[in-house]
Amino acid sequence: xxxxxxxxxREMQSYLxxxxxxVVLGVFLLFLGYFYFSTLFLxxxxxxxxxxxxxxxxxxxxxxxxxxxxxAEERKSGTIESLLNFPVRDFEVVxxxxxxxxxxxxxxxxxxxxxVFSVAWLVPKEMSFDYGPVIGGYLGLLFLSSSxxxxxxxxxxxxxxxxxxxxxxxxxCVFFFLIDKVAVLMPYSWAFIFEFLSVDAHFxxxxxxxxDSRDLLYYLSITTVALFxxxxxxxxxxx
Amino acid sequence: xxKATSMPIIQVRDLLKSYGSVxxxxxxxxxxxxxxxxxxxxxxxxxxxxxMKILTGYLQPxxxxxxxxxxxxxxxxxxxxxHIGYLPENNPLYEEMMVMEYLEFVAQMRQIPKxxxxxxxxxxxxxxxxxxxxxxxxxVLSKGYCQRVGFAQAIVHEPQLLILDEPTSxxxxxxxxxxxxxxxxxxxxxxxxxxxxxxxxxxxxxxRILIIHDGKLVADDTPLQLTQQEGxxxxxVVAPKQGEKLSKKQVxxxxxxxxxxxxxxxxxxxxxxxxxxMVGYDKEDPRADIFQKIVSANWILLEMRRKEITLEETxxxxxxx
Numbered sequence: 033x034x035x036x037x038x039x040x041x042r043e044m045q046s047y048l049x050x051x052x053x054x055v056v057l058g059v060f061l062l063f064l065g066y067f068y069f070s071t072l073f074l075x076x077x078x079x080x081x082x083x084x085x086x087x088x089x090x091x092x093x094x095x096x097x098x099x100x101x102x103x104a105e106e107r108k109s110g111t112i113e114s115l116l117n118f119p120v121r122d123f124e125v126v127x128x129x130x131x132x133x134x135x136x137x138x139x140x141x142x143x144x145x146x147x148v149f150s151v152a153w154l155v156p157k158e159m160s161f162d163y164g165p166v167i168g169g170y171l172g173l174l175f176l177s178s179s180x181x182x183x184x185x186x187x188x189x190x191x192x193x194x195x196x197x198x199x200x201x202x203x204x205c206v207f208f209f210l211i212d213k214v215a216v217l218m219p220y221s222w223a224f225i226f227e228f229l230s231v232d233a234h235f236x237x238x239x240x241x242x243x244d245s246r247d248l249l250y251y252l253s254i255t256t257v258a259l260f261x262x263x264x265x266x267x268x269x270x271x
Numbered sequence: 272x273x274k275a276t277s278m279p280i281i282q283v284r285d286l287l288k289s290y291g292s293v294x295x296x297x298x299x300x301x302x303x304x305x306x307x308x309x310x311x312x313x314x315x316x317x318x319x320x321x322x323m324k325i326l327t328g329y330l331q332p333x334x335x336x337x338x339x340x341x342x343x344x345x346x347x348x349x350x351x352x353x354h355i356g357y358l359p360e361n362n363p364l365y366e367e368m369m370v371m372e373y374l375e376f377v378a379q380m381r382q383i384p385k386x387x388x389x390x391x392x393x394x395x396x397x398x399x400x401x402x403x404x405x406x407x408x409x410x411v412l413s414k415g416y417c418q419r420v421g422f423a424q425a426i427v428h429e430p431q432l433l434i435l436d437e438p439t440s441x442x443x444x445x446x447x448x449x450x451x452x453x454x455x456x457x458x459x460x461x462x463x464x465x466x467x468x469x470x471x472x473x474x475x476x477x478x479r480i481l482i483i484h485d486g487k488l489v490a491d492d493t494p495l496q497l498t499q500q501e502g503x504x505x506x507x508v509v510a511p512k513q514g515e516k517l518s519k520k521q522v523x524x525x526x527x528x529x530x531x532x533x534x535x536x537x538x539x540x541x542x543x544x545x546x547x548x549m550v551g552y553d554k555e556d557p558r559a560d561i562f563q564k565i566v567s568a569n570w571i572l573l574e575m576r577r578k579e580i581t582l583e584e585t586x587x588x589x590x591x592x
Contacts, residue, residue, distance in 0.1 A: 042365075
């Protein structure tokens with residue numbers, strides 16, 4: 033089990049040693065900051081609501097972008113062979129990779145925490161800033177990112193090429209992000225299923241501050257399913 | 272169950288590996304005992320790397336069994352991997368990591384207890400001569416040093432068995448010699464299975480050579496035996512006595528009549544005084560008989576030497592077509 037920690041730590045280390053990570057994180061924060069603050073002053077209301085509707089959209093792109101290299105790069109350079117020759121189980125490798133990628137996304141999100149205090153500072157003295165939805169929002173983002181990183185990791189296990197991995201991961205994320213948007217076109221009994229499958233709909237629940245076990249279970253299960261298939265893909269490369 | 276001391280380090284039985292309809296290994300059986308340094312030879316695509324990858328637990332064989340210290344590499348893969356140090360072909364490394372960082376990571380993954388980690392890493396660094404580069408990024412190292420890092424990661428957990436896939440390929444002659452002496456040093460304590468394309472390397476480094484061709488074992492012997500077992504060629508130069516004449520035909524007839532000689536061929540390019548011949552034989556060395564023949568024919572023997580059969584020739588013969 034320690035192996036998971038070691039792999040995750042190594043993954044984050046080598047991430048932070050490469051310029052790509054800083055570029056991707058920088059662009060993520062730039063976009064998020066720009067789009068959020070450019071409208072904040074127009075609506076004249078100190079709320080993080082817009083932030084939490086923007087962030088999932090950006091994570092659809094940046095989740096797979098940050099996780100595309102996790103396995104694809106090792107396949108390309110051949111280090112995957114050494115990694116799979118260590119006396120560790122395949123699922124430990126996958127979990128280590130997952131937490132490594134997830135850790136980087138968490139670092140990205142940590143950089144947005146100052147936004148909260150900036151916005152709270154804008155609130156007039158006689159009113160108090162409501163931290164409830166913010167905490168809920170961040171919690172939701174964590175769950176949402178975990179599923180996007182898992183999708184990105186699955187995509188990364190399918191190919192040697194990081195760009196291909198990104199595109200596949202992006203398509204997976206977009207699919208689960210947009211699926212509830214087509215629900216309106218469906219008969220009612222179907223619409224329910226589509227909405228349940230949507231990453232965004234569950235995020236909205238959590239961001240509202242409603243912690244429902246169904247939402248948590250949803251994220252846990254799609255993350256688990258993606259990681260399960262990633263492990264299968266690794267096993268297939270041994271055949 | 273008694274654990275006999277004679278238990279082989281590697282035991283491979285009827286190993287078969289196919290990729291779809293292509294058979295990479297077609298029933299391989301061999302055993303390697305403790306302390307041997309075994310050279311694994313064969314043309315490209317013969318199945319050397321595939322065999323090694325099965326032994327290290329990276330690939331699953333289609334059928335057959337492979338055991339490391341009596342542990343089945345398929346059923347108890349994790350346990351078997353603990354006893355192996357492996358240097359893969361092309362020696363892939365995490366280039367963005369520092370040598371020290373990388374070895375620490377390997378030590379962690381090899382489950383070396385924290386208290387011993389530092390000591391065992393130091394030992395591997397010392398043994399592989401990595402001292403001057405521990406603080407450098409792997410990406411900036413020369414190929415020779417990269418190879419040493421590859422060796423260090425393979426021995427840091429002190430495995431009983433080292434599997435080296437073309438450990439000297441792509442190195443310059445100086446580096447090759449350094450790596451070879453490292454292998455020899457490591458081979459004193461460990462069992463080594465190494466593949467190579469440089470036959471002289473196998474000859475000088477290994478105590479035993481396995482040659483595989485087309486997925487099957489075609490030779491298994493000591494380097495000495497492999498280069499001696501089947502006949503050879505003797506180079507003879509004969510000259511007539513003062514004032515006499517000597518034709519190629521005469522010499523050819525005389526030499527061909529010797530027992531055990533399989534063929535005699537004149538060397539036309541020979542420029543000096545005399546007649547030069549290549550004499551082939553299949554079993555016993557006929558040099559004594561050749562000498563007698565020449566003396567009794569009243570000629571002068573200017574030169575006679577046996578042409579050594581090289582491992583190259585044996586290799587070519589065994590792996591043709």
